[in-house]
Amino acid sequence: MGVAQKVRRTLVEDPRSLGAGFRSRRWALVQELFPDLSSMDVVDLGGTVEAWERAPVRPARVTVLNLTEPGISRSDDIVPVLGDACDAGAALAAATGRTRFDLVFSNSVLEHLGGHANRARFAETVHALAPLHWVQTPYRYFPIEPHWLFPGMQFLPITARARVAERWPLSHSRSPDRERATSSALWTELISVTELRHYFPGSEVVHERFLGLTKSIIAVRR
Template sequence: MAVNEGAAARVRHAMVDAPGSLGARMRARRWELVEQSFPDLATMSVLDLGGTVESWRRAPVRPKDVTVLNLFEPGESDDASLLPVTGDACRAREALAAAGAPTSYDVVFSNSLLEHVGGHAQRVALAAEVHALAPRFWVQTPYRYFPVEPHWLFPGLQFLPMAARARLAARWPLAHSRPESRSAAMSEVQWTELVGVAELRAYFPGARVHHERVAGVTKSLVAVGGGAS
């Protein structure tokens, strides 16, 4: 598949990252919903599972303090109210305790992590950590049945056989990043498993499930627990 890498990057930027893009508009609406769900957020301590320090620096909302737990690169911070911790979100309490960080918060926040933790058993473990760490939570994940797979921006990729997904992931120019090899592409698609409403409700029983929509079609789901109605 011959591609112009620069042109593909510009297309993805225009669709996802640029000011005024669909992605930017959805992120703005998502932050508005966070504020509506937790109107006292400025007085709350937040644990972000799977996020980055930089995303909170750019956020239009600022809790009292934020701890960011990420398996690979939470980022760096010299701000006492923004604490990065490296660790596994599915064993969050253990990782936080080992780092000397708090193990109790007002809100657990997780954005686009649930689909990447490695299958049902790991999603159950992640949900258990969310419930144990705070009385309130916000867990967002892309919706399995949206027509365009959001990580690769390829229509219906999530429904293809694994081998076909890996071949496309290795070559599709609109992916967030191009894998270095076919085996790396296979690993990426194996680590990306989108879920539907039934699964999300099973992991977070009693939560309100908010549908983020594009042109009336659900693109992402958010499970909100303990927030304002």
């Protein structure tokens, strides 16, 4: 393992890392905000089976919808579905015959949907699927871009962002060439509190903080 990989593991991937601590506190917050989670029927838009298998909290049933790799479930209470989160109703109806749930859950997906129009479609889907929701996304104005761990990357021109995606050693997975680096950068758009409130009017906006700075924002209806 190279130096960069060791640094990234120390920061976000090791069980004792800062990232692991953030994830643990996030799950505690989910349980605090939704104390009846263990009895709920949940749909996770953009998640994975593996994430729920590792989670310290578990709904009565969770349907995991992912565009490419929802995963393989070894449990009857975790149901994987292949489908587009912006048009989840059709995929869920075809795969499970169900389009209503107690809670929509989504973690770090809103920033990868490909622009305002798709984020608006996603929000409409969230409102249609359940009366309650948790939609988390990294905050645009936190100084470190969380996917590449590069300071201020979200404010750079696309050419510079693509160069970072291709070359920056702390990336989760570096893009093998400029074309795919550009695509990866274009598909990652961090948003502000104003935008989140626009997509989820009437929802509470919860701030996750690090050293007093907002690290991510969550639209919550409970």
